[in-house]
Amino acid sequence: MSDDSLPSPPGARTGARTAAVIPAAGRGVRLGPGAPKALRALNGTPMLIHAVRAMAASRAVSLVIVVAPPDGTAEVKTLLDAHALPERTDFLVVPGGETRQESVRLGLDALPPGIDIVLVHDAARPLVPVDTVDSVIEAVRDGAPAVVPALPLADTVKQVEQGGAAGEPEPVVATPDRSLLRAVQTPQGFDRETLLRAHEVVTGNVTDDASMVEQLGLRVVVVPGHEEAFKVTRPLDLVLAEAVLARRRLNDGF
Numbered sequence: 001m002s003d004d005s006l007p008s009p010p011g012a013r014t015g016a017r018t019a020a021v022i023p024a025a026g027r028g029v030r031l032g033p034g035a036p037k038a039l040r041a042l043n044g045t046p047m048l049i050h051a052v053r054a055m056a057a058s059r060a061v062s063l064v065i066v067v068a069p070p071d072g073t074a075e076v077k078t079l080l081d082a083h084a085l086p087e088r089t090d091f092l093v094v095p096g097g098e099t100r101q102e103s104v105r106l107g108l109d110a111l112p113p114g115i116d117i118v119l120v121h122d123a124a125r126p127l128v129p130v131d132t133v134d135s136v137i138e139a140v141r142d143g144a145p146a147v148v149p150a151l152p153l154a155d156t157v158k159q160v161e162q163g164g165a166a167g168e169p170e171p172v173v174a175t176p177d178r179s180l181l182r183a184v185q186t187p188q189g190f191d192r193e194t195l196l197r198a199h200e201v202v203t204g205n206v207t208d209d210a211s212m213v214e215q216l217g218l219r220v221v222v223v224p225g226h227e228e229a230f231k232v233t234r235p236l237d238l239v240l241a242e243a244v245l246a247r248r249r250l251n252d253g254f
């Protein structure tokens with residue numbers, strides 16, 4: 001945590017208030033048939049509740065805005081009421097949109113005045129540790145307009161030719177230098193005005209919010225992510241997530 005007796009670097013935001021927007025309106029088709037992904041249970045508790053708790057675990061986060069499936073807003077409100085959440089954190093639920101980008105924008109529309117830093121966190125990353133959340137917030141406080149947690153890649157990555165027929169072998173066109181690549185996670189952290197401007201100005205399909213800030217020509221920095229911040233996408237990820245929860249319970253009675 002920052003030492004108030006030290007001079008702040010230029011652009012640093014001291015005493016900034018932080019909100020987290022959690023897009024949770026996706027269907028999660030890759031996980032197989034069933035409830036919307038965010039509402040699937042991990043060890044008996046919906047993934048979304050784990051994700052909300054992960055954000056609220058940071059003492060810096062004073063508000064969590066959940067972007068719910070449009071037909072599931074009431075259900076999500078009921079869920080939040082039914083689960084123990086920290087008293088110091090406020091919660092809002094808003095209906096989501098057709099794409100992740102639209103859902104995030106609808107969450108941003110609900111931001112009250114007085115919030116200076118915004119985290120955007122996928123409901124599909126329920127197990128991100130609080131230290132990762134805090135280090136993202138800290139880097140924004142220190143003056144970065146956009147911060148992403150990320151990990152080096154374990155696999156070598158190949159770029160393939162565009163437009164190949166499904167199921168056919170795909171010609172490789174390049175092998176990017178793996179040491180310069182990072183696999184990006186959430187929460188991504190932003191100076192509020194920067195993120196609002198990115199969502200106003202940038203159109204087109206994007207898969208994360210930081211890339212919108214990159215398109216504005218602003219500096220985006222990477223801080224270390226965490227292996228437990230993985231995205232629950234496919235059925236095997238559910239098995240891994242439950243194993244992580246079981247290990248935490250053994251280690252610290254969580």
Ligand code: C5P
Nearest residue numbers: 023024025026097098099100103123124
């Ligand atoms: O589909 P993907 O795994 O990239 O989704 C990432 C996050 O965006 C998930 O938490 C999902 O619920 C959310 N999302 C959303 N609205 C959509 C599509 C995805 O809130 N229309």
